[in-house]
Amino acid sequence: MQTSEHIFKSYDIRGLVDGELSNELAERVGRAVVAYTGAKTVVVGHDMRLTSPAFARAVVEGVTRAGVGVVEIGLCSTPLFNFAVTQYEGHDAGIMVTASHNPKEYNGFKMTRHDGLPIGKGMGMEEIRNLVISGAFADADEVGSISSLEVKDAYLDRVFEVADMPNVKNLTVVVDASNGMNGMLVEDFFARLDCAWHGLYLEPDGVFPNHEANPLKEEALVDARAKMREVGADIGIVYDGDGDRVGFLDETGAYVRGDLICALLAKDLLARHPGGTIFCDLRSTQATFDAIKAAGGVAKITEVGHAFVKRHMMEEGGVFGAELSSHFFFTEFANAEVTELVVLLVLKKLAQEGKPFSELLAPFRTYATSEETNFKVENREATIARIEANYAPQAHRRIDIDGVTFYFEGWWFNLRPSNTEPIVRLTLEAEDESVMKEKMKEITTLIGGKRV
Template sequence: MTEKISRSIFKAYDIRGIVDKTLTEEACEQIGQALGTLAHEKKVEKICVGRDGRLSGPRLQKALIKGIRKAGVGVYDIGAVPTPVLYFSTVYLNTGSGVAITGSHNPPEYNGLKMMLAGETLFGDGIAALYDRIVSGDLYTALNEGSYKEVDVVPAYIEKILSDVKLSRPIKVAVDAGNGIAGPLAVKLLTKLGAEVTEMFTNVDGNFPNHHPDPSKPENLVDLQAQLKSGDEEIGVAFDGDGDRLGVVAKDGEIIFPDRQAMLFAGDILAHKKGSVIVHDVKCTRNIRPFVESRGGVCVMSKTGHSLIKAKMKEVNADFAGEMSGHIFFHDRWPGFDDGVYAATRLLEIVTRFDDANKPLKDLPNAVSTPELQIPTEEGENFTLVEKLSKNAKFDDAKDIIRIDGIRVEWDDGFALARPSNTTPVVVLRFEADTKEALERIMKRFKEEILKVAPTAKIPF
């Protein structure tokens, strides 16, 4: 194949681009053949392929499948499903390999691919290697194209969860799916579990006409908060565009951010299994370590990124991981992939043990913190800025500096984090402290050091 393929779409955790500009049908076919070539080398016979609700999904899926089959590898087409159902299919159909065609929480004009092969999620060098194969023409073409079969795995996914998760009492829950692919499945599953569901934007619409399907941004939870205040639901949940992330809102409208969700889930697991290893990313609260350790668990900090967290979980044999962006990974009674819909069922399982479903949420340790803040940069400059900060900044008053992913500076009463995003040209900042005064001091202190190494940086506070 000689068509040029854009290097820019090969990101750290997945492939992502603007449809028909950087991510074309030709590119998807080439990527499919590269994946198929790799599968052929690893003796993988079949790959599961699914897609989210984006308008470009069907044709990109068709092109990808054509490429995979060209390399002689068979395809299970599991249709339009949340990304976690694709992950589930790789276990259920025993392929260990799958591709989700999804733009996740990006605007409608985007789409992308999340990939796993032979039980490993592709990231970093593994994704870059696909690009190298395509441009060098190192692609295998089989004499006979691979097989093709449509399979509906949703009934098995629902049955598996219903056989395991049990609610202690009926509960009324508001579900905001942001018109993403998770809506219909989440409503069906939660109803079968015994919950009464108030549906919000649960019809799939790739134009996302109501709000952006990204529950990590507070502005996308405004409708859910309003519903909880006016309605008789006890709790609210929200999903991102492809259903692998969870947002949670308490009855009074308080957002329970994912690092606090992680404490709730970790506490539940540790009540049944002492010594469990709990992984969290660098953006999470300082409260998580004492919370886990006081309950007999082992706490491990990881780089941010769903692929990197899965790799870390394997390395340390973790029972659970939580990421600040809303990716929640259960590996105690579930196969260890990030699944917002399954996480919602586990949430309801915990809160229905209480007469007041919000009590366990409100009892979680809390701190004064900022949401994710961003410094916009030129492409690649975000890495340079954080590197300079890490090398040159002086934090003599800090008690610890962690450099596993960017720079996280810990004081006795709070922390500051700066890390380069692997998906967009920004530096991600996050701050947390015991008090409002401490938060202001830490933010001011960090800002001073950033401006010393990057005087023109547009700092958002």
């Protein structure tokens, strides 16, 4: 079997269904996870993509031929999958067939341990890759058993328990499930609340007939915004394909970044965990770190990527984590993403405060922040070194994780390399918009690459 090494990504295995993935590869993934983790029981689930059921069956075949038991949970979102792996004793590892928010031509495999730590770059992916490519597996003397488990109700029970059974009234909500996996939970979720809601594209559909299942894309927000205007909604919610990310829209239809959601919830989260540590990726606005500190918490920066946030939370005892891309992580769920819980906490906040969403966010929209901008360059390392040599002497502070971050009086920037492409990514923030624009122009000229 020919295997393309580039399908082994930083956080998962992912590739084109036509030519890069196969049932044989899926079976090897099952065997490799058993060999690497030493698991005795493996949870297997899958999303709604057309090839996912067949790939899931092949994963089950690989795991059971290795002599290990399988717990099948069937169709699931990533939060449901993580719940099944981490919250049940005896579930040693898990494999979910999904390509997250990627277009329909893709599929892949997420792998995680019972402690919630995903198998990713520097955390076992290299070993998994070598095992899959070698294909040197022996069948066990006895085939592993197969059982099934329904976790939806237990998951929602726990979500509402952690949110302290919120009384959410007098809100109108629009929720767009993007034909992804969270659609299967929306009706049961809102049945527990006393608010008006309007659903879009709740039926899981692996061809994504309405729009790409990625709330970071403007085109994925168009229909939710239109519905919000039609019904006079207080808030819009847009999920991605596998349900590990959720995008929010305020009552005006403006997109709310993940770091601002963290800032909004910091006080409530830290009331439950006084003095706790909250992790945010290094692209986050300074307003979020200010909000965490003002609420009595400890704010820490992480590399970009959900696997890194989870590892920091596990190793350093974090109570919550957030990424700009709207991954949200909770210590109560083994540091995994729980999109229904962050939605519930935001709705609870809106109901309690009785103010427009945009008004609650206004204190955190105080800095002029660029979106992360990509530049195609000839040499990533040389480009970063050139920028570093120019700005290091002027900086008050620097952080050398995920590229380089420099802090100055009234502004800061991060420049980081792509893991796989000749691209560098620039994020810049300033206290004043004119300074932000001036510094963006200045650094863009020094980078010299083409915006992509």
